[in-house]
Amino acid sequence: MLVPKVRDAAHSQKKSKWWHLGRKKKGSDHSPSTTLLSVPERLRLAFEELGPTFVKLGQVLSTRVDILSELVGQEEALTWITEFQKLQRHAQPFDFSEVRTTIETEFNRPLEEVFPTYEQHPFAAASIAQVHAATLKTGEPVVVKVQRPRVATIIQTDLNLLMELAERLENRDPEMHLFKPTELVREFSRSVRKEIDFTIEAANTDAFYHRFSESPKVKIPKVYWEFTNRRVLTLERIDGVPIDAIDQLDEMGFNRVELAEVLVELFYTQVLNDGFFHADPHPGNVFVLEDGKIGLVDFGMVGRISDDMLRHICNWLSAVLTKDADAVVRSYIRMGILGDETDIAALKLEMNDFLQRYFNMPPSRLRLGELIHEVFNASLRHQIHTPPAFLMLGKTVATMESVVMKLNPDFDILKFSQPYITQFIVQNVGTKRWERQLVDSVEDFTELARDMPLQLRRILQKLQRGSLKFELEHLSLEAVIKAFDRVINRIAFSVIIASLIVGSSIILQGVGLWEWKFFLGIMGYLTATFFGFGLVISILRSGRF
Known part of the structure; x- marks a missing residue:
């Protein structure tokens, strides 16, 4: 399947204006510019032409500074990120007849019976779906998100292709194991599969709706479940001003300093109180309503953090903010994410050097998202396997911070963040927390003591019957077997040659x-x-003689 897919992609690329690397120039045919398209531009255009899965992959890469910095260097990474961020723009909408067919198929009745009024032209189109304005029979204004035709089949084919490529990368280049390409593809696959099942996004939206239904500062759209399924999502329509429309916000008299504070407070409420947060708060998903509330939409990408991981993250972030390199490394040890060959002394030295240098800059130059990504990059160089939840949180912080800085360029997010983090840490080391942990531990030991006799009896019974089996896996045995096979093959060839x-x-x-x-x-x-001659060449090429 890999070869036909790549062949088709290459064929379509060769017909495109960007494929001829040394022939096509930027601008029109009459443009005086002779600048060639850059590698990031060509790859972004390739992703657009290859379809929804690769567009999503580019969108994900636009948030993974850690990976791009290691692959192309920190200076080049910003260029790649800027180019991949263009993949978040509106896609080409599909025909309204397909929209009608999807809705009528999913609800088994004419479109007009479901939505008496329905705007044929979408006001937003993306790689997986497009969004239309409509009204219900009750007159309530709604937005309807409709999935692109056959997108699920296309995505599944592309995911199989990506997994095959990732496996080949790992097998051919030992250094790629550090980036864990197959694990990244699995994580990406899970994320994309969730996005093409709109009932998951609906459940996420519903959870946020009930969480903030009484909030005077936040508005989340209501889900209309009777008009929602895997391919169609119907939500309450929220009308507002995009959070980055600065001139319009000023004309309407909103206080941008207060809006920035509400946005950061909302973020910490989601993360520290709920462990469940909107993971894509870019300006297209955040609005300011007429009454001053912050409106959040598009909950296709959310983050979940366990209590233990959240405690580790807060301890790590507190250590970073207090420039305590030793505490940063201790956090890594407690999380169990250090590599087998990590040089702890070298890691501490680099962390201390970076933190001291970073915090010596003027407060106006300090950025929390940038700080987190820089620490991630330093960690990656020392073979620290950063958890996916950690990376998603770092990306969300960077996105949220960029919006906040547009609202208020003088906003000191580090100073504003510290009380929230400190309060969380204090709450999690208090007496009640320890009491709860002690009760949980006692319950675990009680359950273990209760189950142990039964488990021992089953083991002894299997031992008596001779059915007790052990599975051993030698992690490096495969390389030894391959080397042994090569030796045997050479000996066999030598014997054959001598016999001839x-x-x-x-x-x-x-x-x-x-x-x-x-x-x-x-x-x-x-x-x-x-x-x-063949045997001699083989020995010489191996470099072992």
């Missing part, structure tokens, strides 16, 4: 020049020579 030489010599003894045995002996010598 000896056999040919015996045949040629006492044989006339033009007898058939003479030609048979010569063929034996030639065959031995051919195999001998």
Whole structure:
């Protein structure tokens, strides 16, 4: 499946204006510019042409500074991120007849019976779906998100392709194991599969709706479940001003400083109180309503953090903000994410050097998202396997901070964040927390003591029947077997070559020049020579002789 897919992609690329690397220039044919398209631009155009899965992949890469920094360097990473962020713009909408067919198929009735009024032109179109304005029979204004035709099949095919490519990368380049490409593809696959099931986004939206239904500062759209399924999502329509429309916000008299504070407070409420947060708060998903509330939409990408992981993250972030390199490394040890060959002394030295240098800059230059990504990059160089939840949180912080800085360029997010983090840490080391942990531990030990006799009895019974089995896996045995196979194959070839030489010599003894045995002996010598040269070349290429 890999070869046909790549062949089709290459064929479509060759017909495109961007494929001819040294021929096509930026601008029109009459443009005086002679600048060639850059590699990031060509790859972004390739992703757009390859379809929804690769567009999503580019969107994900636009948030993974850690990966791009290691692959292309920190200076080049910003160029790649800027280019990949263009993939978040509106996609080409699909025909309204397809929209009608999808809705009527999913609800088994005419479109007009479901939505009496329905705008044929979408006001937003993305790689997986597009969004239309409509009204219900009750007159309530709604937005309807409709999935693109056959997108699920296309995405599944592309995900299989990506997994095959990732496996080949890991097998051919040992250094790629540090980036865990197959694990990244699995994580990406889970994320994309969730996005094409709109009932998951609906459940996320519903959870946020009930969580903030009484909030005077936040508005979440209501889900209309009777008009929602895997391919169609119907939500309450929220009208507001995009959070980055600065001039319009000023004209309407909103206090941008207060809006920035509400946005950061909302973020910490989601993360520290709920462990459940909107993971894509870019300006297209955040609005300011007429009454001053912050409106959040598009809950296709959310983050979940366990209590233990959240405690580790807060301890780590507190250590970073207090420039305590030793505490940063201790957090890594407690999380169990240090690599087997990590040099702890070198890690501490680099962390201390970076933190001291970073916090010596003026407060106006400090950025929390940038700080987190810089620490991630330093950690990656020391083979620290950062948890996916950690990376998603870092990306969300960076996105949220960019919006906040547009609202108020003088906003000191580090100073504003510290009380929230400190309060969380204090709450989690208090008496009640310890009491709850002690009760949980006692329950775990009680359950273990209760189950242990039964488990021991089952083991003894299997031992008596001779059915007790052990599975052993030697992690490095495969390489040893391959090396052993090569040695055996070379010995076998050597024996064959020696046999051909000896056999040919015996045949040629006492044989006339033009007898058939003479030609048979010569063929034996030639065959031995051919195999001998092959064996010598193989040994020389291996570098082990």
